Amino acid sequence: MQLSSNTLHEQRDRIYDAIIVGGGPGGLSAGLYLQRYHLSSLILDKGKARSFWIQELHNYLGLPPDTSGRTLLHQGKQHYLSLNGDWLNSYVESVVDEGDLFAVQVKVGRNKSIYPIFRSKYLIAASGIIDRLPPLVDMQNVYDYAGYNLHVCMVCDGYEMTDKKCGFFAGSEASIREMVFNLSWFTPYITLFTHGLFEVSDDLRRTLQEYGYPLVETPIQRLLGQNHLMTGVELVDGSTIELETGLISMGSRYHNTYLDGLNLEQKEGYLTTDRMGRTSHPRIFAIGDLKVGLNQAIVAAGDGALAATQIWRDIRQATPSRRWLENQQIPA
Amino acid sequence: MQLSSNTLHEQRDRIYDAIIVGGGPGGLSAGLYLQRYHLSSLILDKGKARSFWIQELHNYLGLPPDTSGRTLLHQGKQHYLSLNGDWLNSYVESVVDEGDLFAVQVKVGRNKSIYPIFRSKYLIAASGIIDRLPPLVDMQNVYDYAGYNLHVCMVCDGYEMTDKKCGFFAGSEASIREMVFNLSWFTPYITLFTHGLFEVSDDLRRTLQEYGYPLVETPIQRLLGQNHLMTGVELVDGSTIELETGLISMGSRYHNTYLDGLNLEQKEGYLTTDRMGRTSHPRIFAIGDLKVGLNQAIVAAGDGALAATQIWRDIRQATPSRRWLENQQIPA
Numbered sequence: 260m261q262l263s264s265n266t267l268h269e270q271r272d273r274i275y276d277a278i279i280v281g282g283g284p285g286g287l288s289a290g291l292y293l294q295r296y297h298l299s300s301l302i303l304d305k306g307k308a309r310s311f312w313i314q315e316l317h318n319y320l321g322l323p324p325d326t327s328g329r330t331l332l333h334q335g336k337q338h339y340l341s342l343n344g345d346w347l348n349s350y351v352e353s354v355v356d357e358g359d360l361f362a363v364q365v366k367v368g369r370n371k372s373i374y375p376i377f378r379s380k381y382l383i384a385a386s387g388i389i390d391r392l393p394p395l396v397d398m399q400n401v402y403d404y405a406g407y408n409l410h411v412c413m414v415c416d417g418y419e420m421t422d423k424k425c426g427f428f429a430g431s432e433a434s435i436r437e438m439v440f441n442l443s444w445f446t447p448y449i450t451l452f453t454h455g456l457f458e459v460s461d462d463l464r465r466t467l468q469e470y471g472y473p474l475v476e477t478p479i480q481r482l483l484g485q486n487h488l489m490t491g492v493e494l495v496d497g498s499t500i501e502l503e504t505g506l507i508s509m510g511s512r513y514h515n516t517y518l519d520g521l522n523l524e525q526k527e528g529y530l531t532t533d534r535m536g537r538t539s540h541p542r543i544f545a546i547g548d549l550k551v552g553l554n555q556a557i558v559a560a561g562d563g564a565l566a567a568t569q570i571w572r573d574i575r576q577a578t579p580s581r582r583w584l585e586n587q588q589i590p591a
Numbered sequence: 592m593q594l595s596s597n598t599l600h601e602q603r604d605r606i607y608d609a610i611i612v613g614g615g616p617g618g619l620s621a622g623l624y625l626q627r628y629h630l631s632s633l634i635l636d637k638g639k640a641r642s643f644w645i646q647e648l649h650n651y652l653g654l655p656p657d658t659s660g661r662t663l664l665h666q667g668k669q670h671y672l673s674l675n676g677d678w679l680n681s682y683v684e685s686v687v688d689e690g691d692l693f694a695v696q697v698k699v700g701r702n703k704s705i706y707p708i709f710r711s712k713y714l715i716a717a718s719g720i721i722d723r724l725p726p727l728v729d730m731q732n733v734y735d736y737a738g739y740n741l742h743v744c745m746v747c748d749g750y751e752m753t754d755k756k757c758g759f760f761a762g763s764e765a766s767i768r769e770m771v772f773n774l775s776w777f778t779p780y781i782t783l784f785t786h787g788l789f790e791v792s793d794d795l796r797r798t799l800q801e802y803g804y805p806l807v808e809t810p811i812q813r814l815l816g817q818n819h820l821m822t823g824v825e826l827v828d829g830s831t832i833e834l835e836t837g838l839i840s841m842g843s844r845y846h847n848t849y850l851d852g853l854n855l856e857q858k859e860g861y862l863t864t865d866r867m868g869r870t871s872h873p874r875i876f877a878i879g880d881l882k883v884g885l886n887q888a889i890v891a892a893g894d895g896a897l898a899a900t901q902i903w904r905d906i907r908q909a910t911p912s913r914r915w916l917e918n919q920q921i922p923a
Contacts, residue, residue, distance in 0.1 A: 561893025586803030
């Protein structure tokens, strides 16, 4: 059920089989599987998953290509609730390993916040990443276009950028080196914007000239466009640059600080997991964008199925098989 | 485009970036991603993927729980064709590694069959498994109920069997030992049927008695029921046993004989792959039920995204980045 400040006290003494941090595609898929294994679960969701911003999911098998991320999340949440999964809009503050159980403290409500603690046998970290966006004075201006023709994921939306005039909004020299030459697979008509945030080395500057990608270092005043269609950029000096699409590559941060005290193994910032999503802690799983792989909704959804199934196997193996008592014959 | 005997000659000299064997959830998802990476692909599908039989997909995130496997496959195929992917109804006879390319020979048409050869740089094996069904005289009788309340997958449909009188149709003593005690997680009201196909050891016989699971060794005459709802079993001696649901666990075989000549590494019958689905051959990927994991549509769909993305990375890295020629400045 959907829990709220008023109803959550009913669940306070309950021990869940699994608490899932994050109600995106990974967490929702894990929740569906857990509930169908007759395991109890609670999804803690801070709202606005990365997939919430996707206007059209073009590559999620089974959904028409104009389905929005919001529709996927809504459908998944209704499905999960129909299986009696619990859901609470909340922000996870901390997780304490108490030995057999985890104590998960959350913040509920922006005003008059309360800080209840929930307990579970297993924890699934499905809280993903948060994209960094260009730090404009009027941030609404970015949200007007993000997820429409201003993209944050080349794997998702490279196809939509095919041979279009593309603004590449970089957060560092490394992000340029890593991404811009791959972006040219989809379009070579790339203009780079540093927003004045960092210096570009002479070496890279020369390479960009060779490839014909203009480099704009003057900070951006605002994005231009209307009806969610970005048509260009206005710089602080008043000049404008025409664009047909854009890719933001200013980095992202993991939403995983609640795991800080648990000493989980990491590799290059990702949580280390086995093929079922189990981290170095036998009862903590990490799925979706927190682990090495590919930050894609359909991959996270598959991950959720794997993690939930492994948790079921663990719990099932520790539980005696049920007998058909009426038929039972105890041998002499 | 949908190829047919009449149109396929137009594609005969084309070299695809990837040929995908199998148009189930894994192959379709790989196809969507490949086409969106501007890579050319051909799906070779023999028809009637395992998921074709699923009447209701209860655990595929994003789809209403009463969506049929057929609907998923249809939606996916339309999506793939809309991205200009090629599709041919055909059975893959053999794959020959010619060095840089694979030559894939297929059989097209049941009558007046033709045997064209297609070539590609990469191969994705997504042909999955085929379930063994109880070998009744009237096999249609099995198909009347399979996918309704006669199930082949406990992970998928255990929930639907909860506390119901369940017939467990076993193919071997091993299948009983492996599955029946896990099945009791969902229901303890289990009657086992050997269909007279194999002997049961005294040891297992005693264990089943202890658990109260009746063992029926008389062969089955037919399944009873109507409107796709199985209500029991009639044995060859004329007696009947009432059931509310059933699970067939008679094993399955991999649909992968076309890979026989390629000496791919295997482990316990599964193809060995890395996390992106790459087999021991650098240009052959295996996804879905052919690799170790979990035989679930959503997992196969995630696998398809991973394999397609790795193929894109390979090809992209071997291809020079594109330049914006009008802007290009060659340094002195």
